Amino acid sequence: MNKFKVVTLNEFIIKMQLDFPYAKGELSNLLSHIGIAAKIVHREVNKAGLVDILGSQGSVNVQGEEVKKLDVFADEHFISALKASGECCGIASEENDNIVSFDSELARDGKYIVTMDPLDGSSNIDVNVSIGTIFSIYRRQTPQGHKAEEIDFLQEGTRQVAAGYIIYGSSTMMVYSTGKGVNGFTLDPSIGEFCLSHPEIKTPSSGKIYSINEGNYIKFPVGVKKYIKYCQEPDIQTSRPYSSRYIGSLVADFHRNLLQGGIFLYPSTLSYPTGKLRLLYECNPMAFIAEQAGGMAVDGLGNRILDIKPDSLHQRVPFFVGSRKMVEIVDRFMRENPEN
Ligand code: AHM
Numbered sequence: 001m002n003k004f005k006v007v008t009l010n011e012f013i014i015k016m017q018l019d020f021p022y023a024k025g026e027l028s029n030l031l032s033h034i035g036i037a038a039k040i041v042h043r044e045v046n047k048a049g050l051v052d053i054l055g056s057q058g059s060v061n062v063q064g065e066e067v068k069k070l071d072v073f074a075d076e077h078f079i080s081a082l083k084a085s086g087e088c089c090g091i092a093s094e095e096n097d098n099i100v101s102f103d104s105e106l107a108r109d110g111k112y113i114v115t116m117d118p119l120d121g122s123s124n125i126d127v128n129v130s131i132g133t134i135f136s137i138y139r140r141q142t143p144q145g146h147k148a149e150e151i152d153f154l155q156e157g158t159r160q161v162a163a164g165y166i167i168y169g170s171s172t173m174m175v176y177s178t179g180k181g182v183n184g185f186t187l188d189p190s191i192g193e194f195c196l197s198h199p200e201i202k203t204p205s206s207g208k209i210y211s212i213n214e215g216n217y218i219k220f221p222v223g224v225k226k227y228i229k230y231c232q233e234p235d236i237q238t239s240r241p242y243s244s245r246y247i248g249s250l251v252a253d254f255h256r257n258l259l260q261g262g263i264f265l266y267p268s269t270l271s272y273p274t275g276k277l278r279l280l281y282e283c284n285p286m287a288f289i290a291e292q293a294g295g296m297a298v299d300g301l302g303n304r305i306l307d308i309k310p311d312s313l314h315q316r317v318p319f320f321v322g323s324r325k326m327v328e329i330v331d332r333f334m335r336e337n338p339e340n
């Protein structure tokens with residue numbers, strides 16, 4: 001790319017703001033602050049093997065899972081960046097049992113709330129495998145000038161104003177959407193800027209990859225078992241058998257499938273009867289991005305993910321996301337095999 005054509009994340013955010021005639025720059029400011037926090041977390045993730053930041057901190061998060069130090073670091077930095085933006089009145093995060101309402105006068109006037117998984121795929125931190133941050137932005141429901149309340153967070157995914165993720169991989173990338181397509185930015189560490197590298201991402205309507213933790217096979221619903229067998233059956237027309245690819249980091253598995261075409265599945269299992277992944281800060285943002293890129297996301301129980309009305313902050317749902325034709329097929333398998 002010609003160096004004079006490099007578009008930084010901030011330039012892009014400002015340019016996009018012009019598409020919204022009444023925008024006052026608040027969302028742009030919020031997104032820029034997320035970009036700053038992402039760079040700070042990138043810096044720490046990159047030296048994770050060098051400093052004594054690895055290993056478990058000893059505490060247990062609200063999901064009953066062990067908290068690693070880097071999770072806490074990411075959580076704190078994203079929270080302070082969002083607070084500093086002055087546009088956000090509160091957050092809900094995987095690391096916090098309850099919502100965090102910001103108290104300052106500036107923050108109470110904030111129009112937006114953010115849900116986030118500050119460091120997803122945390123079991124991969126210690127082994128230098130890609131991890132990520134996932135976020136969603138909504139307009140608050142309660143009036144400005146007051147503290148954020150839980151009701152501000154329990155909104156359907158269709159009401160997302162923006163959503164995105166940061167992948168800390170062989171490069172660090174931020175991918176986000178404000179509901180007008182999906183764009184990806186790669187961090188150039190030498191200049192400390194996210195640069196537009198993947199404009200207007202469209203996901204293939206079908207792919208050759210299925211991603212699922214097959215170790216749970218015997219615990220899957222019948223529809224999923226049959227779909228896995230379908231993925232493995234040879235068929236020239238649909239390029240089957242598909243390849244199985246599973247990293248165990250949602251952001252990394254999703255990102256690969258978004259670019260190459262494929263399907264990611266986390267169904268209900270006996271250990272996780274309603275699925276493992278969290279609606280508010282894992283499934284909804286990814287579903288929003290998938291749909292904006294031409295893909296699809298459902299729960300396999302007859303619902304589009306974005307239409308589900310949340311009833312609690314850390315609610316889990318079964319999750320099937322990816323290339324449209326592949327999701328349609330697994331959805332059909334689920335409908336035709338309703339038994340568990
Ligand atoms: P985490 O938020 O505790 O990191 O868990 C979420 C992760 C996802 O990134 C990934 O898709 C899934 O858990 C993997 O779960 P499993 O190990 O059961 O396959």
Ligand code: MG
Binds near residue numbers: 094120121
């Ligand atoms: Mg997570």
